[in-house]
Amino acid sequence: MKEIRIGIIGTGNLAAHHAKNYNAIPGVALAACCDLNRERAEEFAKTHNVEKVYDTFEELVKDPSLDAVSVVTWNNAHCAATIAALEAGLHVLCEKPMAMNAEEGKRMQAAAEKSGKLLMIGFVRRFGINADIAKSYVESGALGNIYYAKTRCIRRCGNPLGWFADKARSGGGPLIDLGVHMIDLARYLMGKPCAVSAYGVTNNSIGPQENIKFHSRYTSKDPLKDSTVEDFASALVRFDNGAALQVEVSFNAHIEKDELSLELLGDKGGMTIEPELQLHTVQNDILSNVTPVYSVPKDAFSSFFAKEIQHFVACVRGEETVCRNPAEDGVELMKILDAIYKSAETGSEVKID
Ligand SMILES: NC(=O)c1ccc[n+]([C@@H]2O[C@H](COP(=O)([O-])OP(=O)(O)OC[C@H]3O[C@@H](n4cnc5c(N)ncnc54)[C@H](O)[C@@H]3O)[C@@H](O)[C@H]2O)c1
Known part of the structure; x- marks a missing residue:
């Protein structure tokens, strides 16, 4: 089975839940992370066994080894980070709320449709x-x-x-x-x-x-x-x-x-x-x-997060063909x-x- 390589954008509190659950899935590697706070990203990389630390999400999404990213930043960066990742050909799991407003959400959905990549929203309670x-x-x-x-x-x-x-x-x-x-x-x-x-x-x-x-x-x-x-x-x-x-x-x-x-x-x-x-x-x-x-x-x-991350990875691998939390629900x-x-x-x- 091909390894799935994940980047984490934003390495604060909730990113730890994402990282822990990615690390628990066989064949998934945490390849990269970034944060506005470099020190926090370095610490996160050590704790969660992340291979490489970048300074910005713009640099991270260019990493050719990546398949997908989790966007776990403050809400005001969800739109820009998600669109950058989709345009770089990566699948995205974006935390809730999808964006700051519907206008941003619609642009994110359009970017997903254009790229043909998955944009899943972190409605974890589902x-x-x-x-x-x-x-x-x-x-x-x-x-x-x-x-x-x-x-x-x-x-x-x-x-x-x-x-x-x-x-x-x-x-x-x-x-x-x-x-x-x-x-x-x-x-x-x-x-x-x-x-x-x-x-x-x-x-x-x-x-x-x-x-x-x-x-x-x-x-x-x-x-x-x-x-x-x-x-x-x-x-x-x-x-x-x-x-x-x-x-x-x-x-x-x-x-x-x-x-x-x-x-x-x-x-x-x-x-x-x-x-x-x-x-x-x-x-x-x-x-x-x-x-x-x-x-x-x-x-x-x-356990909700574990199931959410497992579902995202299964969608990326093509093992699940219907995403439970599609972008349109976020919009x-x-x-x-x-x-x-x-x-x-x-x-x-x-x-x-
Ligand atoms: N699903 C849930 O139940 C749940 C629970 C808590 C938080 N969240 C969501 O997760 C996201 C993060 O929340 P948190 O509690 O981890 O916050 P946090 O403050 O602990 O972490 C956010 C991190 O993002 C970084 N960041 C901000 N802008 C960035 C950018 N442009 N590039 C790179 N890094 C950037 C910050 O420096 C910070 O380290 C929010 O959208 C929040 O709504 C979801």
């Missing part, structure tokens, strides 16, 4: 075992027609600061960082309807909450301590099949505790995917709740996020083409 089980119920018709979904990803005090809180590098706050996962998962399970409009609101009056004591949270390695992104966003999205999705996300909100939830409502059954998988239905004219029994991998979230998500942000700004419902 690889969760709960997503697989929920999808199997949906596809068997257990929910009937899904007309509504509701999701919350709420942090009480969880702005990671650094580049995540810098709109110029992230494109936004919890909506583009956390909401992107939950909106995508809901839409994926609903059968990928296209959005036709969104009505959204945001709030950014709480701020970084750096003063909070006795509370631990994930913070970016990046030194910036200010925040120019929203603390909270809420939206109602309408789809072309008549279904709707309600979403609420926050980095900061005065609520009892952090919450992650996703529910689907169909005319034959409903389903809770987060926080716990359950089917709500009618059996023998009895209202019933069905709890699927399944083994959860030890480190569940890490669809960026259109929804753009519309929510625009609606929050204008105070009106925003149509989506």
